[in-house]
Amino acid sequence: MKNISILGSTGSIGTSALDVVVAHPDRIRIVALAAGRNLDLIQAQCEQFKPKLVSVSSSEDAALLKKYLSYKPEIMSGPDGLLACAVCSEADTVLAAVVGSAGVASTEAALRSGKRVCQANKESLVVGGELMRAALVHGGGELLPVDSEHAALHQLLADRSPDTIREIRITASGGPFRNWPMKRIIAATREEALNHPTWKMGPKITIDSATLMNKGLEVIEAAVLFGLNASQVRVTIHPQSQVHAMVGFTDGTYQLQVCANDMKLPIQYALLYPERMAGPVPFYDWDTSRMWTFEPPDLERFPCLALAYTALESGGTAPAILNAANEEAVASFLNDSIGLWDIQACIRHTLETEAPVPATDIEAVMEADRCAREIAKKWIGEHAF
Numbered sequence: 040m041k042n043i044s045i046l047g048s049t050g051s052i053g054t055s056a057l058d059v060v061v062a063h064p065d066r067i068r069i070v071a072l073a074a075g076r077n078l079d080l081i082q083a084q085c086e087q088f089k090p091k092l093v094s095v096s097s098s099e100d101a102a103l104l105k106k107y108l109s110y111k112p113e114i115m116s117g118p119d120g121l122l123a124c125a126v127c128s129e130a131d132t133v134l135a136a137v138v139g140s141a142g143v144a145s146t147e148a149a150l151r152s153g154k155r156v157c158q159a160n161k162e163s164l165v166v167g168g169e170l171m172r173a174a175l176v177h178g179g180g181e182l183l184p185v186d187s188e189h190a191a192l193h194q195l196l197a198d199r200s201p202d203t204i205r206e207i208r209i210t211a212s213g214g215p216f217r218n219w220p221m222k223r224i225i226a227a228t229r230e231e232a233l234n235h236p237t238w239k240m241g242p243k244i245t246i247d248s249a250t251l252m253n254k255g256l257e258v259i260e261a262a263v264l265f266g267l268n269a270s271q272v273r274v275t276i277h278p279q280s281q282v283h284a285m286v287g288f289t290d291g292t293y294q295l296q297v298c299a300n301d302m303k304l305p306i307q308y309a310l311l312y313p314e315r316m317a318g319p320v321p322f323y324d325w326d327t328s329r330m331w332t333f334e335p336p337d338l339e340r341f342p343c344l345a346l347a348y349t350a351l352e353s354g355g356t357a358p359a360i361l362n363a364a365n366e367e368a369v370a371s372f373l374n375d376s377i378g379l380w381d382i383q384a385c386i387r388h389t390l391e392t393e394a395p396v397p398a399t400d401i402e403a404v405m406e407a408d409r410c411a412r413e414i415a416k417k418w419i420g421e422h423a424f
């Protein structure tokens with residue numbers, strides 16, 4: 040029986056994970072749930088799964104939850120509550136599914152305490168990749184990717200000797216603007232950017248998918264997870280989102296991983312690894328005719344991807360600076376303060392303004408994050424509508 044703690048249980052990944060839990064009542068038990076502000080949903084989740092430890096964003100919400108729940112779990116709030124759920128002694132497995140760099144400290148704590156960490160929160164690996172690896176070594180636990188491309192790579196790379204690998208390729212749907220001319224992308228609205236063609240996800244990652252920053256973050260995530268350099272991690276546009284990743288070997292052979300585009304698959308893979316069993320996703324239908332296409336990304340129309348490669352090559356705190364500027368810019372785009380094209384301009388300005396330093400510890404990384412946010416906010420203030 041796996042005892043799991045879900046950080047971000049009310050989000051898109053969190054709710055998909057709970058569908059996986061429902062499909063495997065004899066294999067997975069919920070012991071802790073951490074959410075942000077969605078009080079109605081966390082209340083319903085508590086009543087259904089009866090976690091012993093619960094966390095919400097504010098102490099006011101914690102008091103309300105305490106009043107309304109029909110049983111008496113320990114209820115905490117804020118960053119301390121999130122951390123408590125990350126290191127909860129009854130949990131052997133933690134699903135890190137908080138969005139953004141708000142998930143960095145809790146992911147690091149879970150790794151440091153020796154849990155199996157099923158990692159959806161890609162920003163932690165982008166912001167503090169080396170620190171996460173050090174925490175993993177210190178804790179002696181496991182780090183299993185939940186991002187579909189990285190879960191695919193985890194399967195493709197199993198037991199492969201590193202000197203047989205020439206490159207890895209992660210696929211991208213290309214997002215809603217894949218075929219749009221530059222002029223139209225520059226003027227794209229929030230609603231158009233939120234209309235992802237193949238995945239249903241939270242708003243931040245959906246905008247990241249429209250700008251291809253999501254793929255840029257995933258390139259950095261893959262480099263950290265699999266110990267590769269920037270030139271070995273490539274991106275291929277595959278609009279059907281059925282092939283999730285490919286590995287190219289030194290002899291010119293490629294292996295591809297295929298499955299339906301449903302996040303419950305990689306979530307279940309990470310939670311139950313190394314076991315494989317039928318879950319809540321129907322088997323792939325190979326008896327239906329279908330067409331798959333592949334094309335290279337266009338870095339001129341999608342400059343965020345190029346910026347992510349620049350940050351990866353610069354190293355140190357550059358990926359943390361990139362991520363913080365992106366989070367600020369995406370939040371401002373979502374609240375209609377800046378346009379879509381401003382996102383890349385804001386990130387570029389922040390990367391050019393703040394010099395990266397070695398990412399020696401979590402303080403250095405969080406300080407880089409804080410400075411980058413200040414620079415990005417100032418830029419946004421000067422360019423807001």
Ligand SMILES: NC(=O)c1ccc[n+]([C@@H]2O[C@H](COP(=O)([O-])OP(=O)(O)OC[C@H]3O[C@@H](n4cnc5c(N)ncnc54)[C@H](OP(=O)(O)O)[C@@H]3O)[C@@H](O)[C@H]2O)c1
Pocket residue numbers: 046047048049050051052053073074075076077078095096121135136137138139141159160161162185186187238239240241242243244302
């Ligand atoms: N969605 C996908 O298909 C997908 C695929 C691959 C990777 N990912 C990654 O998985 C992560 C989650 O994505 P998502 O799409 O599930 O995001 P989402 O739907 O926006 O959900 C985010 C979750 O984090 C919680 N949260 C936010 N800030 C918090 C804080 N300060 N303290 C505690 N909880 C907080 C939210 O709580 P409330 O809603 O209660 O406020 C919610 O439960 C991201 O890093 C994303 O890049 C997502």
